[in-house]
Amino acid sequence: MIVFRKRLLVWIVKAYIKKWRSRMFFFFILGLIFFFLLLGMSKFIIPRIPIGQKETIGMVGSYNLNTLPPSILHEISHGLTYVSSDWSITPSVSKDWKIEDNGKTYVFNLRSDIKFSDGKNINSRDINYNFSDAKVERPNKNTIVFKLKESFSPFLVTVSRPVFKKGFIGVGNYKITDVKLNGNFVESITLVSAKDRYNTKTYQFYPSVDALKLSFLMGEISKAEGLQDVNYKNVSFKDFPNVNIKKNINYSQLVTIFYNTKDPVLSDKKIRNGLAYAVPDKFSYGVRNNNPYPPFSWAYSEQYMREQDLTHAKLLLDAANSATQSSFLNLQIKTLTKYKNTANDIIKLWEKIGIKSKIEIVDSVPSNFQVFIGDFYLPMDPDQYMLWHSNQDNNITNYENKRIDKLLEDGRKTTDMDTRKKIYSDFQKYLLDDSPATFLYFPYEYEISRK
Structure with missing residues (x-):
């Protein structure tokens, strides 16, 4: 019975193949053709499949459209020049430039192979930096000329700022697709890749570090940038297996002890140098x-390195006239909240050389202080005229030195690189000798993201 059923099944299959074999052969050949055709076209089809990358990045700060962080602006566009890692200047949107009239005139020739994100070629009339103290000429569509009232050698760094035409249209890898505002302030800004419309980034801004960290914990953002640490209350992000932590160095911000050079005690540079020699050679908070x-x-200039020397620090304090007034000096330190731990470390070391100190937490740079621990922004040019020249409002230490004033004046007027190197080498030498401030470290910053 079983043998009969097997024979019946074989007979039915043979009969089916005999009846439909021509059609089966046709569809088999058609399937092979379709398979190889699909295989050959896959390199054109696959890139069009909408599989993109979407990032939501959180940052702390209050910004309007004119004050967006440089890291975001440089994704949207580029400047006439580009500042390399060693602060040397290279072409970017411009292909070359000439400096004329003793550093008062800058002529930039634009590249012809760059387009704005709207597909239109770059044109000199679309470049507008809105400089109040410079006359702008556009002799043709590929040339733009800036005529300054005075020589200003950092100008090549100034025009590294990204260029935009009306509507925030740039020449970068990304373009803006959406901006959400709260009054005049940006709540979020969304960018899309100029090459892949499915690749987007949304930057979300938060009023505080705690709000940013909480948002990451709640899953509202995929990445948080610019964190001073990786802890939130009693929780450490290091304990999360699905979190990546990247440690960066913020070389645009230098944490510094500022001394009020008009203070009765700190007007003596021996005191300031003594305090500087007590500072440690390493910090756990930065480089x-x-x-x-x-x-x-x-x-x-590496030749002006200064290492910790408590013995020398005590000798300088003993030699200072102010130190004879009391067996202990008492200093009032004002500091930002984020540098409270740094201030505590400094206090412990200053105690070893006979200095007693108290800390006061402030929200911003105080108008009046004896010692202030804060930071300052480093432009990508050695010109620090605004911070140390005696006639500048941003000279918070009230520092006055005619030699330093002259070096700063000459440094921003001279375009010859070798001359500028010599000027700023001398500037470092005399500034560190006077010590209106003690430079500490470039802070670590952390970036956390989901794996």
Whole structure:
């Protein structure tokens, strides 16, 4: 019975194949053709499948459309020039330039192979930096000329700022697709890749670090940038297996002890130098730097390194006239909240050389202080005229030195690189000798993201 059923099944299959074999052969050949056709076209089809990358990045700060962080602006567009890692200047939107009239005239020739994100070629009339103290000429569509009232050698760094035409249209890898405002302030801004419309980034801004960290924990953002630490209350992001942590160094911000040079005690530079020699050679909060410039800058002078020397610090204090008034000096330190731990470390070291100190937490740079621990922004040019020249409002230390004033004046007027190197080498030498401030470190910053 079983043998009969097997034979019946074989007979039915043979009969089916005999009846439909021509059609089966046709569809088999058609399937092979379709398979190889699909295989050949896959390199054109697959890239069009909408599989993109979407990031939501959180940052702390209050910004309007005119003050967006440079990291975002440089994704949307580029400047006439580009500042390299060693602060040297290279072409970007411009292909070359000429400096004329003793540094008062800058002529830029634009590249012809760059387009705005709307597909239109770059044109000199679309470039507008809105400089109040410069006359702008556009002799043709590929040339733009800036005529300054006075020589200003950092100008090549100034025009590294991204260029935009009306509507925030740039020449970068991304373009703006959406902006959400709260009054005049940006709540979020969404960028889309100029090459892949499915690749987007949304930057969300928060009023505080705690709000940013909580948003990450709640899953509202995929990445948080610019964090001073990786802890939230009693929780450490290091304990989360699905979180990546990246440690960066913020070389645009230099944490510094500022001294009021008009203070009855700190007007004596022996006191200031004594305090500087007590500062440690390492900090756990960042990379030690006792110079007003980062070590990779062309202006940096390694010969003016200063190491901790408590014995020498005590000798300087003993030699100071102010130190004879009391067996202990009492200093009032004002500091930002984020540098409270740094201030505590400094206090402990100053106690070893006979200095007693008290800390007061402030929200911003105080108008009146004896010692202030804060930071300052480092432009990508060695010109620090605004911070140390005696006639500048931003000279918070009230520092006055005619030699320093002259070096700063000459440094921003001279375009010859070798001359500028010599000027800023001398500037570092005399500034560190006077010590209106003690430079501490470039702070670590952390970026956390989901795996």
